[in-house]
Amino acid sequence: MSDIDEKDIHSFVDAVSAYFYQTTGEKAEIRSAYLVESGVSATTFELIGHISLSGSFSGRVYFSASRGMVRHLLLMMKELNHTEEHLLDTVGEVANTIAGNARQHFGDTMEISVPVVTATTHENWLNTVVSPRSYVILIKWKQYKASVVVDIQRIAK
Amino acid sequence: MKLLIVDDSKIIRSRVARTLNHPKLDFVQVIGMAQNGVEAIDLFLKHMPELVTMDITMPEMDGVACTEKMIQINPDCNILVISALSDKATALKTLKKGARGFLYKPFSDDELVVAFLELTAS
Numbered sequence: 001m002s003d004i005d006e007k008d009i010h011s012f013v014d015a016v017s018a019y020f021y022q023t024t025g026e027k028a029e030i031r032s033a034y035l036v037e038s039g040v041s042a043t044t045f046e047l048i049g050h051i052s053l054s055g056s057f058s059g060r061v062y063f064s065a066s067r068g069m070v071r072h073l074l075l076m077m078k079e080l081n082h083t084e085e086h087l088l089d090t091v092g093e094v095a096n097t098i099a100g101n102a103r104q105h106f107g108d109t110m111e112i113s114v115p116v117v118t119a120t121t122h123e124n125w126l127n128t129v130v131s132p133r134s135y136v137i138l139i140k141w142k143q144y145k146a147s148v149v150v151d152i153q154r155i156a157k
Numbered sequence: 158m159k160l161l162i163v164d165d166s167k168i169i170r171s172r173v174a175r176t177l178n179h180p181k182l183d184f185v186q187v188i189g190m191a192q193n194g195v196e197a198i199d200l201f202l203k204h205m206p207e208l209v210t211m212d213i214t215m216p217e218m219d220g221v222a223c224t225e226k227m228i229q230i231n232p233d234c235n236i237l238v239i240s241a242l243s244d245k246a247t248a249l250k251t252l253k254k255g256a257r258g259f260l261y262k263p264f265s266d267d268e269l270v271v272a273f274l275e276l277t278a279s
Contacts, residue, residue: 078266100240103244113214
């Protein structure tokens with residue numbers, strides 16, 4: 001179960017907003033942020049990148065998006081190579097950037113791993129891996145949707 | 158000037174290289190790209206670049222250790238750290254190891270050009 005609060009979640013929302021604005025020049029719309037609970041699932045898209053945390057935190061931060069969104073993101077970055085390898089690399093890099101930026105709020109005792117990436121056709125994939133009461137941030141950019149799932153806990157001293 | 162790009166992300170390596178098409182950066186030539194610190198040291202010893210862009214969070218050897226090794230080999234090397242780790246402690250740590258600049262991810266193309274120009278002017 002996550003023990004993070006609204007301010008903590010806001011740091012991830014800010015990181016997501018900054019990523020889209022800085023990378024594309026266009027703001028992403030934060031549609032909602034909610035807790036994964038009984039009957040409320042973590043929205044999964046086709047491509048997923050995640051970062052594992054260590055140090056004074058444990059858990060993971062996930063970024064999930066459709067191939068269409070990631071291809072469009074790459075075009076905005078003037079990247080013309082849209083192989084599956086590049087699409088996966090992109091979701092990993094987004095997850096890395098969001099988690100890395102959140103250290104401004106959490107401090108350098110929150111250590112982050114290199115990204116791990118996955119492609120799935122399982123529409124509930126995230127639900128099979130995240131803890132109960134993880135936070136989900138739903139994003140809309142252009143016509144596309146994506147999600148960031150924050151499944152982290154502070155390590156008790 | 159010879160540039161080595163070090164980042165575990167293909168799209169970042171490619172993006173940094175593309176930025177060098179900017180007319181004000183036509184004096185910079187990419188001599189290699191590495192996806193971790195170990196590969197980077199090999200390429201550094203082989204080509205002795207004057208400029209390096211350096212990610213921090215990488216497998217094998219991270220950017221802090223890699224920066225320290227490169228500066229030991231060539232103290233005059235200009236290293237620009239490009240990282241998502243936006244806490245001040247990380248930036249200070251790499252600057253203490255000898256990096257000359259720090260650019261936070263996410264960055265715009267213009268910010269990257271300015272960072273290169275500032276680094277090479279120094």
